[in-house]
Every structure is written in C-alpha cells, then in structure tokens.
Amino acid sequence: MNKHTLNFKYIYNTLIMECRICFDSANSEDMISPCLCRGSSKYVHRECLNLWFNLSDNPNAISNCSECKFNYYKMIPIMIPMNRIIVFIANFRFLSLILYQLLILIIYYMLELFYTFEYKITTGIPYYFLYINNYFVSICICLLLGIITNIILLYNVKDKDRYYKSYDKQMLYCGLSFLFIIIVSFYFIPIISMLYSTCLIIQLITNHYNAHYNAQKKMIRDSSLIISFTDEEIEKLRQEIV
Secondary structure, X not given: OOHHHXXXXXXXXXXXXXXXXXXXXXXXXXXXXXXXXOHHHOOEEHHHHHHHHHHOOOHHHHOEOOOOOOEOOEOOOOXXXXXXXXXXXXXXXXXXXHHHHHHHHHHHHHHHHHOOOEEEOOOOOOOOOOEEEHHHHHHHHHHHHHHHHHHHHHHOOOOHHHHHHOOOHHHHHHHHHHHXXXXXXXXXXXXXXXXXXXXXXHHHHHHXXXXXXXXXXXXXXXXXXXXXXXXXXXHHHHHHHO
C-alpha cells in the first residue's frame, strides 16, 4: 500500500465521519462508534449522545442503540466494593442496629469472664450518670471496628471526585448530628453517648452505600464511559452475535 493510497483512505474516513444525531462532521475527535451500526449511523458525538439520553422517551436509550439495538459497553469504575454486609446494613438499618448491639453484648460478656471493670464518680452532680464498666469498653471496641471499616470503605473508593459529588448532604448532616450528640453527652452519660456511636457507624455505612448508588445512577447516563469500537472490533462483535 503506497503513500497516496494511505492519504486517500485517511481523507475518505474523515469525510464520512458525520454525527448521526446532529448530522455535523465538526469536532471529529469527540465522535465515537459505540455500536454495530455502519454507514451514516456509525458515528455520534458523545455530547449529542448525552443529549439523546436525557431527551429520549425510550427508557432503553441509555443502554441500547436505537438503530441496531446493541447494548453499549461501558467502563463504569467501581466506587466502593459492595458486599452483602454493606447492602444489608444500608437496607435494614434498624435490624443492623439490633445486631450491632448483640455484638456489643457478646464482647461485654467475654470481657466479664476475664476481668470485671468498673469506674464511677461518687461525688458531685450528676454522680450517678458517670459510670463506666465493661459494657462501655465493649462499645468502644465495636466503635473502633466501625471506624476502621468506614476508613477502609473510603480508601477503596476509585473515583473519589465523582463519589464526593454524589454524597447526599442530608445524610451527611444526619451523621454529623449523631456525632454532635456523642460529643455533648459523653461527659454526662458516657454509655448513652457510646450507644449513639453505634447509630453513627450504621449511618456512615449507609451514606457510603447511597453515595455509591447515586454515582452509579448518574454514570449510566454519561456517554464518556461508553467504549468506542474500531472497524475490526465491530466486525468481530457482529460475528459473535450471529
């Protein structure tokens, strides 16, 4: 293949690159071929595809080509590695809170078997509130485990910018409210304060789950994640489908 043939092929491929939505050949670097369509329907601007996702009445438009019905391949980064425990906590918060308390009681009885710890102030007001024992210690252990879990979840976030944008502010304020109650009540009623800390841990895990879900939901309508195929890859896909 000589130089003139290569130049002609380049010019020919450039001329036929026309967006199937706006019918414009400008901004060719933003064009992709995301499906099995050929000819005038092969190329589309990512920006035009985003617009089509938002305006189309067809619910399948965000996942399938309207012409060839091909299911778009998307590179969706994992925000947080989901597992059954996180999903369970997010969807059954009250039940998770009860199970969390049972874990605290189990640790408490285990501590009682080895050493009985008790501390209280017998003078001043309110002296009957400031009482610390193994139950308080067991709550602190579970709180530490919960904090470590949340740190690990946050560390494993792949796309942190998209994750923070998807973080629900209302859920964040809820978590901060629990934290405020813990700090204020700790001096007066340490055990009650620590019980609120279990609510905080459950809330933080739920916040992670919701941020993950919201980010994934937004990314579904983002054409920048759709994979563009070459002619050889399209032909290979056609053969696999047939």
